[in-house]
Amino acid sequence: MTWRHAPSLRRGLALLLLLALWESVSRLGWLDPFYAPPPSAVGQVIFELVAEGELWPHLGATTLAAFAGLLVGLGLGIVLGFAAALSPLLAELLEPVMILLNAIPRVILAPLFVIWLGIGLASKLALATILVAVLIFFAVYNGIKEVDRRLVERVRTLGGDRRVLIREVYVPSVTAWVLGNFKVAVGFAFTGAVVGEFVASSRGLGYLLQFAQSTYNAALTIALIVIIMAFVLVLFALAERLERRLLSWRYL
Amino acid sequence: MLRVRGLAVGYGGEPVVEGLDLEIRTGEFTSLIGPSGSGKTSILRVVTGLLQPLRGTVELKVAPGDVGFLFQDDALLPWRTVRQNVALGLRIRDLPPAVVDDKTEHWLTVLGLDGFGDRYPGQLSGGQRKRTAIAQVLALEPRLLLMDEPFAALDAIVRTRLSQELLAWVERDHLTVLLVTHDLDEAISASDVVCVLGHGPRATIRARHIVEIPRPRDVLGARRHPAFGPLLQRLWDDLAVELSPAQVAP
Numbered sequence: 047m048t049w050r051h052a053p054s055l056r057r058g059l060a061l062l063l064l065l066a067l068w069e070s071v072s073r074l075g076w077l078d079p080f081y082a083p084p085p086s087a088v089g090q091v092i093f094e095l096v097a098e099g100e101l102w103p104h105l106g107a108t109t110l111a112a113f114a115g116l117l118v119g120l121g122l123g124i125v126l127g128f129a130a131a132l133s134p135l136l137a138e139l140l141e142p143v144m145i146l147l148n149a150i151p152r153v154i155l156a157p158l159f160v161i162w163l164g165i166g167l168a169s170k171l172a173l174a175t176i177l178v179a180v181l182i183f184f185a186v187y188n189g190i191k192e193v194d195r196r197l198v199e200r201v202r203t204l205g206g207d208r209r210v211l212i213r214e215v216y217v218p219s220v221t222a223w224v225l226g227n228f229k230v231a232v233g234f235a236f237t238g239a240v241v242g243e244f245v246a247s248s249r250g251l252g253y254l255l256q257f258a259q260s261t262y263n264a265a266l267t268i269a270l271i272v273i274i275m276a277f278v279l280v281l282f283a284l285a286e287r288l289e290r291r292l293l294s295w296r297y298l
Numbered sequence: 299m300l301r302v303r304g305l306a307v308g309y310g311g312e313p314v315v316e317g318l319d320l321e322i323r324t325g326e327f328t329s330l331i332g333p334s335g336s337g338k339t340s341i342l343r344v345v346t347g348l349l350q351p352l353r354g355t356v357e358l359k360v361a362p363g364d365v366g367f368l369f370q371d372d373a374l375l376p377w378r379t380v381r382q383n384v385a386l387g388l389r390i391r392d393l394p395p396a397v398v399d400d401k402t403e404h405w406l407t408v409l410g411l412d413g414f415g416d417r418y419p420g421q422l423s424g425g426q427r428k429r430t431a432i433a434q435v436l437a438l439e440p441r442l443l444l445m446d447e448p449f450a451a452l453d454a455i456v457r458t459r460l461s462q463e464l465l466a467w468v469e470r471d472h473l474t475v476l477l478v479t480h481d482l483d484e485a486i487s488a489s490d491v492v493c494v495l496g497h498g499p500r501a502t503i504r505a506r507h508i509v510e511i512p513r514p515r516d517v518l519g520a521r522r523h524p525a526f527g528p529l530l531q532r533l534w535d536d537l538a539v540e541l542s543p544a545q546v547a548p
Contacts, residue, residue: 196373203346203367204387204434214386218377295377295418 083265091269101273107250108239109277111167115174116235122179124224127186137187144187147180153237156245165246174238178231182224189223190216225293229285236278299324299442299474300345305354307340312499313352314340320493320503322442324359327468327475329485331533332495338478342367342444345476358442363391366440368448372427374419374434380426381406381415384433391438405433408467425456432460436467443468445477449484461488462517469514482533487511487520492529494536505536 065085071077072084079087095101126144130137155176159169197215206214243252251274258266290297305318315337322328330338343349345356346367358365374383385402393401406415409429419427428448435443448464449457465488468475479485485492486509494505510525520526 194373196369196371197375199348200369200373200375201386201390202348203365203369204438205363205390206386210390214375214378218375222377293377295420 080262081264083268087265088268088272091265092273095269095273104249104251104254105273105277107167108170108236108243108252111170111239111242111250112174112232112235114167114171115238116178116231118171119175119178119235120182120224120231122175123182124186124220126179127183127220128190130183130187131190140183141187144180144183147176148184152177152180153241156242159242160246165248170239170242170247170250173242174235177234177238181227181231181234185223185227186220189220193219222293222296225289228289229282232281232285233278236274236281240274299326299359300476301355301357302341302345303355303357305341305344305356306352307337307344307349308352314498314501315495316500316502318354318502322474322476322491324474325472326491327473327477327489328491328493329477329479329489330493330495331479331482331485331537332501333497333537334480336495336498336501338495339370339446342446342476342478345444360441363438364441366435366438366443368432368435368443368445370446370448370450372424372431372451374427374430376419378418379415380411380417380419380422380430383419383430384411384415384437387434387438401437405437408436409433409463424452425460428452428456428460432464439471441474443473443475445475445479447479447481448477450480458517465515465517482530482537483521484517486526486529486533487515487517492533494533504539505532507532 068077068082069084069086072079072082077084126140130140153173156169156173159172163169163172193215197219198211201211201214239250240252240255243250244256245252247253247256251270255267255270258270300320300322302318302320305315305320306313307315314335318341320328320330320341330341332338340349344351345358346365347362374380375386378386381402384405385398388398388401403415406412409432411426411429411433414422414426414430419430422430428451432448449460452460461484467473468488475488477485477488489509492507492509493503494507495501496504507529509529511520511523
């Protein structure tokens with residue numbers, strides 16, 4: 047395979063080139079290392095964070111909040127989405143609230159959650175939950191409302207009742223919608239956890255980031271951004287594998 | 299087998315179909331032809347109970363479970379395999395699993411889908427999807443088969459082969475059929491009776507022709523029968539009148 051046929055190879059090369067350029071410009075003294083520390087300095091900080099083990103409890107705290115929020119958000123979104131799709135009264139009550147929550151940047155609720163729930167895990171979990179729940183609510187609600195009418199009619203002419211329709215049409219259709227949004231949900235859960243920590247906390251990647259910012263430590267800030275990006279990319283890859291596994295009929 | 303009296307169908311506003319009478323005798327193959335928008339599909343939907351008529355009655359001599367409906371499109375459950383799709387109606391009828399499996403395999407074979415049972419609809423050609431849809435309906439062994447332009451989306455070769463196969467099963471099992479189609483050749487070569495629906499709104503049946511071609515038939519052979527040409531001409535004349543209301547005689 048030549049380089050022409052490997053986009054990932056070309057992208058990797060471009061990234062390396064950019065880092066090399068950044069490094070050289072820094073070494074030539076054209077960039078102030080206080081604002082833009084060279085990649086080597088950032089790499090040094092990442093290495094120290096990992097080697098000295100300082101990173102792990104923070105990464106653990108953020109991951110716990112994100113995953114708990116993801117689970118609770120998924121559950122809440124699915125239950126409310128189904129309830130709204132099956133009960134017109136509930137839909138009437140829920141839809142405006144959800145549309146409002148969907149329209150605003152939901153992270154503005156973070157300070158409120160800190161006041162209500164304190165600076166511990168609960169407020170991060172609440173923020174991650176609400177970010178995910180609203181997304182999943184619409185995935186389920188629309189998944190049911192916009193289910194392929196032809197499939198519903200097909201099952202009905204074959205003699206299927208409501209129970210059969212739910213099992214054969216609605217649940218698989220909603221599963222596809224939810225899994226289609228799963229990667230975004232993982233990203234949202236992580237956003238909720240990090241932003242929650244950023245606002246007020248005593249540990250977590252968001253807390254470290256806040257600390258780095260308050261001490262004007264650009265190298266640590268960039269190092270944390272790189273770590274968070276790398277971690278989320280790994281989670282995305284896992285989420286994608288799960289999606290391909292559960293929606294195998296779609297990826298043939 | 300099926301008797302429709304004074305049927306009116308509409309979706310708000312003027313009825314698409316009004317005052318329609320239609321009778322199909324057991325074992326008879328009837329085609330319904332007519333211009334687009336004349337309500338052909340709506341009539342089938344009323345018979346299957348998917349649509350409530352504004353007025354009129356539909357009398358069926360068989361249980362609703364003995365009515366098979368072959369749709370125009372071939373929408374199958376995309377998350378179920380070909381085998382699961384074919385078995386769907388049998389499973390809905392709560393037959394013992396062994397019977398469901400036997401019948402499913404039988405109909406997969408009959409429709410030439412051997413080896414495709416584990417595929418998903420997304421992996422099939424249009425013809426194979428249609429074959430799956432036909433197997434899904436025929437597996438329930440319907441006594442009345444309703445078809446809404448079932449082969450419209452297929453290319454000419456697949457279309458001719460499939461209609462020939464379907465005709466053979468219909469003749470063998472003496473199925474009663476109501477076929478809605480645009481295709482006059484298809485209507486004549488398969489049917490005992492061809493009904494011409496007028497243009498909407500307030501469409502009703504304008505002409506009823508008996509097809510004097512002996513059975514068993516094959517769809518291509520039927521087109522060479524001496525009765526074919528004159529009937530085709532008559533249907534064209536009927537439709538020419540229906541297509542331009544201004545030409546209707548005073």
